[in-house]
Amino acid sequence: MKIANRTFIISGGASGLGLATARELHNAGAYVSLLDLNADNGAKVASELGSRAKFFEVDVSSTDSIAAAIKGTVEWVKETGKEIGGVVAGAGVGLPGLIIDKKNEPLAIESIDFVLNINLRGTLDLIRQALPYMTTATPEGEVGERGVIIMIASSAAFDGQMGQVAYAASKGAVASLTLPLARDLSKYGIRAVTIAPALFDSAMTKMLGKKVKQSLYNAMEFPKRAGQPDEFARLVKECVENVMLNGTVLRLDGAMRMPARL
Numbered sequence: 552m553k554i555a556n557r558t559f560i561i562s563g564g565a566s567g568l569g570l571a572t573a574r575e576l577h578n579a580g581a582y583v584s585l586l587d588l589n590a591d592n593g594a595k596v597a598s599e600l601g602s603r604a605k606f607f608e609v610d611v612s613s614t615d616s617i618a619a620a621i622k623g624t625v626e627w628v629k630e631t632g633k634e635i636g637g638v639v640a641g642a643g644v645g646l647p648g649l650i651i652d653k654k655n656e657p658l659a660i661e662s663i664d665f666v667l668n669i670n671l672r673g674t675l676d677l678i679r680q681a682l683p684y685m686t687t688a689t690p691e692g693e694v695g696e697r698g699v700i701i702m703i704a705s706s707a708a709f710d711g712q713m714g715q716v717a718y719a720a721s722k723g724a725v726a727s728l729t730l731p732l733a734r735d736l737s738k739y740g741i742r743a744v745t746i747a748p749a750l751f752d753s754a755m756t757k758m759l760g761k762k763v764k765q766s767l768y769n770a771m772e773f774p775k776r777a778g779q780p781d782e783f784a785r786l787v788k789e790c791v792e793n794v795m796l797n798g799t800v801l802r803l804d805g806a807m808r809m810p811a812r813l
């Protein structure tokens with residue numbers, strides 16, 4: 552897909568990996584529709600990026616909230632004439648908890664629902680609601696591409712740690728749905744790719760204690776440091792531009808394999 556003069560919908564676009572993605576695609580000439588729960592950050596980012604960016608306050612665990620943002624994006628696309636070229640589903644949360652704790656209490660179902668509703672249901676719901684506007688977009692290039700869906704899983708999809716059952720379940724599901732999504736969409740010339748990052752600097756990982764971070768660095772092969780959001784965003788750019796990337800999960804992890812416990 553060409554990036555310039557296409558609109559990309561980016562959930563979680565107001566912070567961390569989603570924000571770096573928004574900047575990277577915007578620099579390459581894209582129009583970016585940023586969907587995020589954090590209205591303060593979203594408004595700041597949209598005003599920094601200027602007229603080729605629009606922010607929508609969205610809770611991806613609410614179907615109506617996504618619907619309003621898609622409607623707003625489609626109206627914006629009608630004004631600009633820059634058709635939707637992709638979705639980057641970046642909104643996500645982590646909420647650690649052992650499946651059964653020291654007091655023999657099972658993990659609260661509310662905690663499991665919270666993580667699955669944002670990371671899994673929210674990802675699929677956003678994709679689902681954006682697709683009718685992508686399948687009808689003008690095909691581009693020799694192979695007739697219409698767009699690309701990029702999802703964010705995690706190392707936890709493969710080697711989740713203690714206390715990560717809900718998070719790992721959500722990210723494992725995102726990894727698993729990548730191939731059937733690509734298969735469903737191939738007839739429309741739309742691709743699906745998932746990136747599974749290890750530890751990256753962001754608001755989410757800022758909250759981790761020094762000891763936890765050090766133990767994660769120790770689990771890394773090379774480089775022994777957290778990934779930088781722009782390193783993530785550069786892979787997103789490649790995923791958009793490289794038509795052979797489809798139906799696959801790309802680990803972006805410096806050969807890190809997470810240990811059972813920190």
Ligand SMILES: NC(=O)c1ccc[n+]([C@@H]2O[C@H](COP(=O)([O-])OP(=O)(O)OC[C@H]3O[C@@H](n4cnc5c(N)ncnc54)[C@H](O)[C@@H]3O)[C@@H](O)[C@H]2O)c1
Binds near residue numbers: 566645704748
């Ligand atoms: N940073 C890492 O080390 C790392 C590693 C693996 C996977 N990931 C995944 O990458 C994605 C981005 O995370 P990040 O590290 O950039 O974190 P981040 O906290 O910096 O950004 C996440 C964004 O998602 C938004 N968000 C949260 N809940 C939302 C909701 N219900 N509706 C809409 N927006 C919501 C937040 O407001 C925030 O702006 C997440 O899916 C995360 O699980 C991150």
